[in-house]
Amino acid sequence: MASGPRYPTLARGLYLPLILVLLMALSLGVLMASLALRAGVETVPARGGHYVEAxxxxxxxxxxxxxxxxxxxxxxARLIFNSLVRLDARGLPKGDLAQRWEVSEDGSxxxxxxxxxxxxxxxxxxxxDDVLFTVRLLQSPDLPGPPERARLWQSIEVVPVNSLTVQFRLPEPLALF
Incomplete structure (x- = not known):
C-alpha cells in the first residue's frame, strides 16, 4: 500500500448538486448586477424620504x-458630498454645484x-474661493493617499474668475479630467 498525501474528495453524488448551487449563485449575481445597472446611478431619495445604503x-x-x-x-460620499459635475444614469456629465461649464477648443x-x-x-x-480651497487641499503633498493624486492636481492651475466662476488650466488636455 503506497503512502502519500491524502486529499479530501467529494463523494461522486455530491458533484452535481454542488455544480447546480454554484450555477444558481452565479445566475443570481448576474441578475442582481443587471438590476443594479438598470436602476441607474442616481439614488437620492425625494425630500423627506428615507434611504438605506448597504x-x-x-x-x-x-x-x-x-x-x-x-x-x-x-x-x-457621493450621497453626502457634492461635486462640480456628476455622472447621470447614462454615464454622462451633468451639473451638480456647477450650473454649466465650458471647455476650450484645445481641451486645456x-x-x-x-x-x-x-x-x-x-x-x-x-x-x-471654496472651490479653490478644495483644490489646494488636493494639491498638497501632505494629503493622505496616493502621491500621484497630489501630483496630478499640482499640475493644474485654478483661477477664480469671479465669485461664481472658476477656471481650471491644464498643462495639456487630459481625458481623465
Missing part, C-alpha cells in the same frame, strides 16, 4: 479627498459657472 467593508474615512474608487465609503481650460443659490449648512454662499 456598504460591504469597513468605513475608514468619509473624507471625499481621501477616498479611492472602489472604497466601501465611496457610495456614501475648463470654466465652471457655479449655481448662484448653493449655500453651506451655515447659510454662507458657495463661491469660487
Amino acid at each position: 456598504v460591504v467593508g469597513p468605513i475608514a474615512t468619509l473624507n471625499p479627498l481621501q477616498i479611492q474608487p472602489g472604497d466601501p465609503e465611496a457610495d456614501i 481650460r475648463y470654466t465652471f459657472y457655479l449655481r448662484p443659490n448653493v449655500r453651506w449648512h451655515d447659510g454662507a454662499p458657495l463661491t469660487a
Whole structure:
C-alpha cells in the first residue's frame, strides 16, 4: 500500500448538486448586477424620504479627498458630498454645484459657472474661493493617499474668475479630467 498525501474528495453524488448551487449563485449575481445597472446611478431619495445604503467593508474615512474608487465609503460620499459635475444614469456629465461649464477648443481650460443659490449648512454662499480651497487641499503633498493624486492636481492651475466662476488650466488636455 503506497503512502502519500491524502486529499479530501467529494463523494461522486455530491458533484452535481454542488455544480447546480454554484450555477444558481452565479445566475443570481448576474441578475442582481443587471438590476443594479438598470436602476441607474442616481439614488437620492425625494425630500423627506428615507434611504438605506448597504456598504460591504469597513468605513475608514468619509473624507471625499481621501477616498479611492472602489472604497466601501465611496457610495456614501457621493450621497453626502457634492461635486462640480456628476455622472447621470447614462454615464454622462451633468451639473451638480456647477450650473454649466465650458471647455476650450484645445481641451486645456475648463470654466465652471457655479449655481448662484448653493449655500453651506451655515447659510454662507458657495463661491469660487471654496472651490479653490478644495483644490489646494488636493494639491498638497501632505494629503493622505496616493502621491500621484497630489501630483496630478499640482499640475493644474485654478483661477477664480469671479465669485461664481472658476477656471481650471491644464498643462495639456487630459481625458481623465
